[in-house]
Structures are given as C-alpha cells and as structure tokens.
Amino acid sequence: MSASNSQYSTIEQIDEIYARVAQTWKSGVTRPLDYRRRQLLQLARMIQENKTLWEDAVLADLGKHRQECASTELGPTVHGALHAAENLEDWARPEKPKVDSWRQNWDATVYPVPKGTALLISPWNFPIVLTLLPLVGAIAAGCPVVIKPSELTPTVSALLARMIEQYLDPNAYVVIQGAIPETTKLLELRWAHILYTGSGRVGRLVAAAAAKHVTPVTLELGGKSPVIIAPDADLDLAARRVLFGKVQNSGQLCVTPDYVLVPTAIASDFKAAMLKAYASFFPINPLDAESQWSKIVNHAQYQRLMNLILTTKGTVIAGGVGDFRRRIATTIVSDVGLDDPLMEEELFGPILPIVEVEDVDAAISVVADRHSPLALYVFSNDETVKQKCLDRTNSGSLIFNDTVWQIVVHEMPFGGIGESGYGSYFSKNTFDVFTHRRSYCNMPAELEPFIGHRYPPYTDDSYKIMCANVNLPIPKN
Numbered sequence: 367m368s369a370s371n372s373q374y375s376t377i378e379q380i381d382e383i384y385a386r387v388a389q390t391w392k393s394g395v396t397r398p399l400d401y402r403r404r405q406l407l408q409l410a411r412m413i414q415e416n417k418t419l420w421e422d423a424v425l426a427d428l429g430k431h432r433q434e435c436a437s438t439e440l441g442p443t444v445h446g447a448l449h450a451a452e453n454l455e456d457w458a459r460p461e462k463p464k465v466d467s468w469r470q471n472w473d474a475t476v477y478p479v480p481k482g483t484a485l486l487i488s489p490w491n492f493p494i495v496l497t498l499l500p501l502v503g504a505i506a507a508g509c510p511v512v513i514k515p516s517e518l519t520p521t522v523s524a525l526l527a528r529m530i531e532q533y534l535d536p537n538a539y540v541v542i543q544g545a546i547p548e549t550t551k552l553l554e555l556r557w558a559h560i561l562y563t564g565s566g567r568v569g570r571l572v573a574a575a576a577a578k579h580v581t582p583v584t585l586e587l588g589g590k591s592p593v594i595i596a597p598d599a600d601l602d603l604a605a606r607r608v609l610f611g612k613v614q615n616s617g618q619l620c621v622t623p624d625y626v627l628v629p630t631a632i633a634s635d636f637k638a639a640m641l642k643a644y645a646s647f648f649p650i651n652p653l654d655a656e657s658q659w660s661k662i663v664n665h666a667q668y669q670r671l672m673n674l675i676l677t678t679k680g681t682v683i684a685g686g687v688g689d690f691r692r693r694i695a696t697t698i699v700s701d702v703g704l705d706d707p708l709m710e711e712e713l714f715g716p717i718l719p720i721v722e723v724e725d726v727d728a729a730i731s732v733v734a735d736r737h738s739p740l741a742l743y744v745f746s747n748d749e750t751v752k753q754k755c756l757d758r759t760n761s762g763s764l765i766f767n768d769t770v771w772q773i774v775v776h777e778m779p780f781g782g783i784g785e786s787g788y789g790s791y792f793s794k795n796t797f798d799v800f801t802h803r804r805s806y807c808n809m810p811a812e813l814e815p816f817i818g819h820r821y822p823p824y825t826d827d828s829y830k831i832m833c834a835n836v837n838l839p840i841p842k843n
C-alpha cells in the first residue's frame with residue numbers, strides 16, 4: 367500500500383479487481399441496452415442527489431467556486447448521461463451498409479458492439495467531468511470500466527470511489543485510487559481501450575504501455591492554445607471573452623487561451639481593452655479572502671507559475687502576485703517576445719502573455735510553426751482571415767470570436783491533433799470510442815452457382831471474370 371494514502375489500492379487488490387471486472391465482461395451483463403440505460407440514469411442521479419457533496423469536494427481540492435463547479439463539472443455530466451440514455455437505442459442500432467445488388471442477399475450488417483473492459487485515467491483540473499463523461503460513453507457502449515482518477519484531487523477521487531460503488535454496478539465500474547505505482551500496474555494489464563486525459567509526458571508512457579498489448583488509445587492532451595486578434599475585431603468583446611477563458615479554474619484548463627498574438631497597430635488599444643475587462647471582472651482584489659477563483663493545484667505548480675512571472679522579460683500590466691493559499695491573481699503580461707520563458711511550455715495557470723506581431727499573416731505563421739494546439743481562437747469577422755486560418759493552421763478546434771465555450775457544443779468531437787493528442791470524444795463520439803463496428807455477413811448456400819468461379823483450378827474463363835474490377839472504366843476527370 368502506498369504510504370501517503372490508506373485508501374490507495376494494493377497491487378493485489380488491483381489484480382483482484384481486474385479479474386472481477388473481466389469476469390463481468392465475460393458474463394455479458396453490461397451489454398443489454400436496458401442495463402446500460404439504467405446505469406446512465408443512476409450516474410445522473412449520483413450527481414444530482416449529491417450536488418453539495420461534489421461541490422464541497424471540488425472546493426476542498428481546488429478552491430473552485432460553486433458556480434464554476436455547476437457549469438463546468440456537474441451540469442455537463444448530468445446532461446451527458448441523460449443525453450446518452452436518451453439516444454442509446456439510436457447509437458447502438460445495427461447498420462445496413464449500401465452494397466452492390468448482387469451481394470444484397472448476404473445480409474451485410476454492421477453491429478456496434480462493446481470493445482471490452484476499458485481503462486480511464488483522468489486528470490485533476492476538472493476531476494469530475496473529465497472522469498465521468500468518458501465513463502458515460504463507456505457505459506453507453508456496454509463496456510465495464512476501471513477508473514483511475516488523479517491523486518492530486520484526493521477528496522474528489524475518494525468521493526468518486528464511494529459514489530460509483532454506491533450508485534453503479536460495483537462489479538462493472540470500479541475506481542482505483544492511487545498514484546504512479548498504481549497507474550503503472552494498471553498499464554501493465556491488457557485493456558480493450560484506454561482513454562487518457564493529461565499531460566503529453568504521461569500520454570507517451572500510456573501509449574507505449576498500450577502498444578505492448580496492441581490496445582487502442584485515446585489521448586486527450588494539452589498544449590499552448592493561441593489567440594489571434596485581427597484588426598477588424600471588436601476589442602472590448604475580445605478582451606472580455608479572452609479573459610473569461612483565462613479565469614476559468616484559474617487557467618488550469620486544457621483549452622484555456624495560452625497566449626495572445628496581436629498586430630502592433632492595435633496592440634495598445636487591445637491592452638487598454640484587457641485592463642478594462644480586468645477591472646470589471648475583479649472589482650475587488652482577486653486575492654481577497656472571499657475570492658471566487660480556484661487555487662493552484664499544488665505547491666510545485668504554484669512555484670512554477672510564480673517563477674514564470676518573476677523571470678518573464680515582458681511587462682506585468684495586471685496581477686502578478688500570489689498568496690499563501692496558493693492563489694495567483696490573473697496576470698496579464700505585455701510586450702512578450704517569442705523567445706520569452708512564457709512562450710516555452712503550456713502555461714496551465716492564470717498568466718496571459720500578449721505578443722505583438724506585424725499582422726495577421728505573421729500571427730498565422732507563429733501558430734503554424736509551433737505544435738498543433740488543442741484550440742485556436744481567432745477574433746475576426748473577416749471572411750478572408752477566417753479562410754486563411756482554416757487553410758494555413760491546424761488545431762483540435764478552430765473557434766472564432768470566443769474562447770473555451772466550444773466545449774458546450776457536445777455534438778462536435780473534442781480532441782487534439784499532433785502533440786495535443788489523438789482520438790476525440792463527447793456525446794456519440796464517446797460511444798464510438800468504446801465501440802467496435804463489427805462486420806457481419808451470412809452467405810447462403812444458394813450463392814454457389816454465382817461464385818463457383820472463385821475456386822481452383824483457375825482457368826482462362828475464371829481469370830476473365832476476376833479481371834472485371836481491374837478493367838473498370840476510369841472517368842477522364
């Protein structure tokens with residue numbers, strides 16, 4: 367047992383839990399749609415009936431305000447579970463692909479079937495929704511699941527363990543509490559799918575471990591998500607919306623705006639707009655005891671962020687201070703160069719560098735020269751600018767005139783590209799992650815007269831028939 371937390375699972379317990387969940391998978395109990403539906407409704411109840419407990423847990427671990435907890439953790443989870451329960455039958459319906467007429471009596475069908483027992487490894491920054499939304503998809507798909515939440519949010523992880531045992535089928539959905547040794551052990555086992563959310567550093571370890579068993583993986587990683595301000599942008603609106611994205615969970619959000627690229631011609635107007643938005647968001651000192659803002663998750667992260675504020679060569683124009691409760695005032699830094707320490711790693715905290723560039727083309731070049739981010743935000747209504755951003759950059763998502771709230775459009779796939787990860791989920795996409803599209807055919811004996819030419823011995827006649835597709839006419843253009 368790990369010394370630091372008596373609720374951590376021992377290695378023997380992990381083996382026992384794995385065997386139990388594997389047995390559940392074999393029994394087929396998680397497959398029927400009415401079972402899946404019941405579990406999904408239970409998951410929604412688990413949140414709704416214990417709203418205050420969840421809010422308190424997130425408050426204890428992250429100091430996150432109840433409003434942020436309701437809007438970004440609890441609401442999306444309940445909505446996601448109910449949406450899956452409502453659409454389950456549709457998503458799980460077998461499909462009849464369009465086939466050539468001569469194959470129509472082969473009964474070609476695609477069955478969406480559960481992949482098998484899945485592993486979810488989730489991060490600390492949104493410890494409820496980033497654990498439970500993947501779980502919703504896995505339940506909907508019919509997979510049993512082992513869940514490993516983050517050790518950095520121990521109150522939420524303990525609550526997840528207790529609630530999931532109480533509300534869901536405990537033989538099919540189990541939380542393992544632990545840190546690196548427990549995750550390492552879990553990664554040695556064979557899973558049907560692993561969905562990992564977190565840093566690229568650990569993502570690489572997960573992908574390497576999965577490769578040993580040829581296990582498919584979804585990697586939801588991070589990266590520096592840029593903002594481009596175009597000359598035609600409404601600067602007050604842009605400033606408010608950029609700052610909104612930055613204050614959510616004190617910037618500890620995978621799609622938080624990481625840095626702003628602004629053409630020199632409008633840079634001073636944009637800075638003024640940012641300071642105006644700042645004053646309206648923070649009518650009192652952001653570090654006041656009644657603070658509404660999340661704390662930084664641990665001392666090491668706090669220290670890392672404060673060091674960045676100290677070592678930047680830019681000018682701190684707002685914030686710049688922290689306190690003993692690990693809160694850092696949202697900090698705006700102007701005149702930041704592309705070689706500044708703030709422009710190296712993903713910031714993942716409440717610091718917003720503003721980088722001046724010659725024009726929108728230069729901004730696009732900066733984005734295109736770096737790793738593809740999880741999100742790219744552009745403030746513009748100019749169709750030429752929009753098209754250039756679409757054509758010349760790549761990112762998990764491309765959002766015009768807002769930040770962060772693309773995540774409420776559940777119908778769109780959420781995921782990264784390149785260093786920001788691979789695979790995507792949300793809504794039916796999550797169901798698809800845990801689903802195998804199994805091909806099915808039934809070839810009746812009456813086919814023999816029509817397919818007899820496939821059997822040896824091969825003859826000139828059978829060869830001619832088999833060349834039919836090779837000789838298909840090709841259109842000129």
Ligand SMILES: NC(=O)c1ccc[n+]([C@@H]2O[C@H](COP(=O)([O-])OP(=O)(O)OC[C@H]3O[C@@H](n4cnc5c(N)ncnc54)[C@H](O)[C@@H]3O)[C@@H](O)[C@H]2O)c1
Nearest residue numbers: 488489490515516545546549564565568586587588589620
């Ligand atoms: N794409 C997304 O949806 C998304 C969402 C949230 C966070 N993120 C990204 O996650 C990162 C921050 O999250 P984090 O710090 O919790 O990530 P992390 O990678 O440190 O931890 C995530 C999980 O990995 C486990 N882990 C940590 N070290 C390990 C090791 N050596 N071996 C095996 N397992 C290990 C942890 O126990 C935890 O459960 C940021 O980069 C952020 O952008 C991405």
